[in-house]
Amino acid sequence: MSLKQPKPLPVVHHRRRATTSRSRTLPWSLMRTNRWPTTTTVLWLILLLIVASVVVQLRLILEIHSSRHGGVTLHETAALRRTSMQQLSSLRHSSPACQPHWSVALPSDTFVTASDIYSVNNHQHTLINLSWNNTLPFSRIYFYHIRKAGGTMIRKYLKKVALHYQIDLTIQENKYAREEVGSHPHTVYVTNMRDPVERSISHFKYEGRWDCQQLVKNDSFVPTEYNAKPFEAWRETKGFVKSPCDEPFSFTGCAVNCYIQTFAGEGCTSNEWQSEYELALNRLMRYNLIFVYEMFKDEGYAQAIEDFFGVEGFNQASDMFCGWQAHEAHKKVPLVVGFDHVMRLSKLNQMDTKLFKEATDCWGGDEVEYSFPKANANRFAAQQNRTVVE
Numbered sequence: 001m002s003l004k005q006p007k008p009l010p011v012v013h014h015r016r017r018a019t020t021s022r023s024r025t026l027p028w029s030l031m032r033t034n035r036w037p038t039t040t041t042v043l044w045l046i047l048l049l050i051v052a053s054v055v056v057q058l059r060l061i062l063e064i065h066s067s068r069h070g071g072v073t074l075h076e077t078a079a080l081r082r083t084s085m086q087q088l089s090s091l092r093h094s095s096p097a098c099q100p101h102w103s104v105a106l107p108s109d110t111f112v113t114a115s116d117i118y119s120v121n122n123h124q125h126t127l128i129n130l131s132w133n134n135t136l137p138f139s140r141i142y143f144y145h146i147r148k149a150g151g152t153m154i155r156k157y158l159k160k161v162a163l164h165y166q167i168d169l170t171i172q173e174n175k176y177a178r179e180e181v182g183s184h185p186h187t188v189y190v191t192n193m194r195d196p197v198e199r200s201i202s203h204f205k206y207e208g209r210w211d212c213q214q215l216v217k218n219d220s221f222v223p224t225e226y227n228a229k230p231f232e233a234w235r236e237t238k239g240f241v242k243s244p245c246d247e248p249f250s251f252t253g254c255a256v257n258c259y260i261q262t263f264a265g266e267g268c269t270s271n272e273w274q275s276e277y278e279l280a281l282n283r284l285m286r287y288n289l290i291f292v293y294e295m296f297k298d299e300g301y302a303q304a305i306e307d308f309f310g311v312e313g314f315n316q317a318s319d320m321f322c323g324w325q326a327h328e329a330h331k332k333v334p335l336v337v338g339f340d341h342v343m344r345l346s347k348l349n350q351m352d353t354k355l356f357k358e359a360t361d362c363w364g365g366d367e368v369e370y371s372f373p374k375a376n377a378n379r380f381a382a383q384q385n386r387t388v389v390e
Contacts, residue, residue: 097193097290098362100308100372102379103132105182105189105286137381139186140168144177146262147251148202149194149293152320158190159388161311166382170389174251176265181286186381189286193259193360194293196352197345200255201337204234205330208253212322215329223329231337232344256348259355273351284359292360301370310375 143158145151155171162169172178181189194202206212209228214221234255251258261267263280284290289308295301296315305314346353 095285095290095359095362096287097292097360098371100289102138102188102288102373102376103134104136104138104186105288106133136186138167138188138379139381139383140170140184140188142170142179142184142187142189143172144189144191144262145171145173146192146194146199146259147173148199148206149192150291150296151192152323153296153315153318154190154192154291155390156316156318157311157314160313161309162386162388164311165377165380166386167380168383168387168389176250176262177283178265181283188288190289190291191284191287192291192293193356196257196259196349196356197342199293200234200258200345200349201342204231204255205335206326207322208234208255209335210326210329212326215325216322223333225333228333231335231341255345257352259352277351277355280355281358284355290359294360295363298368300368304370304372307374308372310377 141158141162143154145155151173158169158171170179177191179189209231210223215223251262254261257273260273260276260280263283264276266276269276291305292301302315306312
């Protein structure tokens with residue numbers, strides 16, 4: 001009788017957990033194992049130590065160099081930038097578009113240009129410095145007219161306001177906003193804004209596609225698809241094409257970042273419009289009122305404006321030069337703008353869109369309440385020989 005051979009026991013294979021390339025090479029693998037560090041890990045540690053040492057030395061050299069040349073340290077510059085951006089962000093809810101007021105903006109201590117902001121070498125770290133006087137009466141209105149944002153209607157309305165109170169009125173258009181807010185005493189400063197992309201397209205339809213002078217004065221001129229300028233050429237006008245920094249900005253023919261250039265007063269940039277954006281926002285926040293084109297159809301908004309000035313007649317139809325002729329031309333030859341062209345224009349206007357939203361993004365929901373103060377005739381000082389300058 002033969003004995004049965006016992007069945008062999010199953011062999012259990014203990015698999016070793018595979019290590020990823022990340023855990024084999026990165027220094028923090030030392031914290032997850034008791035094994036001696038590999039040569040690769042040691043090399044990683046040495047490399048990181050060298051890089052960290054170089055960074056520290058470079059920062060030290062730069063700070064010493066800055067202090068020797070009458071500047072400020074990198075830490076101070078970064079702190080100033082953070083403080084300024086916090087101040088800019090906090091201005092949203094006190095924007096003159098959202099909360100217009102009757103305070104007189106006092107002039108800045110020094111006139112600031114975009115190149116002065118965060119200038120390390122000359123110590124001109126100028127931040128937002130809003131100062132107001134609540135006692136001075138107004139004897140003048142200054143209106144900077146943004147093109148294709150309801151400005152013609154606003155001009156007509158402000159003439160009524162100035163006539164009602166017998167005060168001066170100054171209207172500026174096309175060139176940059178030359179008058180520094182607060183530089184003229186007893187003045188209420190107002191301007192208007194519209195979504196930058198929508199405004200740019202409207203501007204193109206008004207005078208970019210065909211020459212307004214041809215439409216109005218040349219009876220033999222017939223607008224056609226063949227003599228029309230293409231939209232893609234429009235977006236490569238002012239704001240896109242680089243211009244000399246010493247050349248004053250002009251709103252005529254501007255398609256890209258027109259708001260920033262208008263209120264910063266410069267048609268060039270060295271840091272993607274960031275300094276110009278901060279300067280433009282600084283100046284806009286000193287205005288008393290910003291008209292928002294998108295709100296004009298709201299009866300509550302129109303009533304709030306009339307209550308603010310104490311004069312009726314806001315948002316009444318008004319004629320503009322070339323308006324009817326341009327409208328008829330587009331009826332005959334409709335404009336078709338491709339989606340890719342609109343997206344390109346939107347991308348080019350990113351900084352202007354940021355400025356527009358910062359200044360006007362304060363209403364939400366279906367029912368909007370406008371916290372505009374009521375008019376008070378005592379706020380105005382009538383002028384015997386009042387003037388209207390356009």
